[in-house]
Amino acid sequence: MTHKARIFKALDDDSNDGSVASTSSTGNASQRTRTLPSPSLLGKRKGSFDSASSMKSPPKQATLDETLQRASSFKPGGQRAKELDDAFLYMCMKDNMPLSTGDKIGMQAFTHQAVPLWKPPSRGRLTTMMEVKYASCSEMVRDALSQLSSVCLTADAWTESHSTSSFLGVTAHFAVGTDMETVVLGVKAIVSYSHRSYNFSNELKRLQAERGNSEGKQLRLLQDCPTRWGSTYLMLDRFLDMDEIVTLAALKFPAESIENITAPVNDDIAKNFRMFIYDEFDRRFDQIESCMPLAISTLVDPRFMTTYFKNPLAVSRARSLIEDMVKKYIREEVTRAETEQPGTTAADQQPTTPNQQKEGGGVLWGDHDAMVAAAYVASSSDDPTGKARTEVRAFLGRPPASRLSNPLEVWESIRQEYPHLYKVARRFIPMLGTSVPCERSFSDAGRIMTDDGNRLSAEHLKQRVFLYKLSDNIWYHKK
Secondary structure, three states, rough: OHHHHHHHHHHOOOOOOOOEEEEOOOOOOOOOEOOOHHHHHHHHHHHHHHHHHHHHOOOOOOOOOHHHHHHHHHHOHHHHHHHHHHHHHHHHOOOOOOOHHHHHHHHHHHHHHHOOOOOOOOHHHHHHHHHHHHHHHHHHHHHHHHHOOOEEEEEEEOOEEEOOOEEEEEEEEEEOOOOOEEEEEEEEEEOOOOOOHHHHHHHHHHHHHHHHHHHHOOOOOOOOOOOOHHHHHHHHHHHHHOOHHHHHHHHOOOOOOOOOOOOOOOOOHHHHHHHHHHHHHHHHHOOOOOOOOHHHHHHHOOOOOOOOOHHHHHHHHHHHHHHHHHHHHHHHHHHHHHHOOOOOOOOOOOOHHHHHHHHHHHHHHHHHHOOOOOHHHHHHHHHHHHHHHHHHHHHHHHOOOOOOOOHHHHHHHHHOOOHHHHHHHHHHOOOOOHHHHHHHHHHHHHOOOOOHHOOOHHHHHHHHHHHHOOOOOHHHOOO
16 A cells, blocks of 8 residues: 555545544554544634625526616606716815816716716706706795795895896895705896997897897907907907997996096005005995994804994894893793683683593693692783893803804704793894895805806896805705
């Protein structure tokens, strides 16, 4: 028997007791044994491999009907096509991309590689999608605003540099829970008689509209730029194309003399400019404490209260108005409690049925409820003015909250201590002292109305600014 045969024979003989005999290189050498892993451990290891493999089972192959159905969902009107169209619209609105993005060669090549079965919307279809999205989202915003008791509005005017068109923007600011929300209500084209450039531009548009040119196809005069090669040629070429219309429009605006404007140049320019800024701040904000809505908003803000007031009379007036509002809320509660309090007429004193007594807790607890309501009415109606003054004084005696804290969250934590003043705070805290948010909206409009998008009408510009500032909660909300 050879050396290799003896090894295999030893493995066969010792397979029952789990040991294997190993021999040395010579046949007469003594035998040594080594223990193999027990069958139970081998079984566990094998089981572990089986369970791991079972966790990652191969994916189920789709049937022919499922494959065709998935492919048809990418066609216009399909579920997957609607999702991709909405995502494409979201990208164009939020990233200020032109409405013709889907018609560009690069975008079409990319979508052909990424999603071969889907075609990006063209300019016309994307415009229609934008109009539909604006209609649905603006309706939801109107419904939400109709349920609010108070809204802060800011407005600002802006002149678009490409077409010298003037617009009026309005934004709404309100509290939802502990968050402040801002919505662009509208961007409307206006006529400003103080800007002759707008009147002249408007006359050019009117004359072209009479000739059958729609707003998107109307021409406008171009301005040359010293740093842009060929701009003078383009300016003259456009003027020659519009010479007849320009002549008719110029007849309505006779020339006026323009005086020479000079700017002082000396060493005191910086100092004079600084003094000018100081004077403008004093002129615009020196009497801001006399604006009672803003004064009340500052007083009920737990971060500021009376910290920045300089005029004690303004604090007294604002505080008096707050106490009047708190007193009004106290009286409303008293009236409501009196209405809910059981009456003492003969009709009210008639015995109730057993079911009615059981639902109300019986005669004993009905008397208890009546006594509690009567005690509240008596205590609240005694001196509502004193209770209002005490509540306002207690709040203003608190230490100011952190400057970085959310005033709405602070009020939610202390509303039980000042239940009536809480209603005043919810009404006035959303009030803003400046129109900065509206001005930011026009900065966004300036990024939309670029050289690539200067053909946007006033209505489409309003829709784009609205959708750009719209929160994702409203965008993806489904009725």
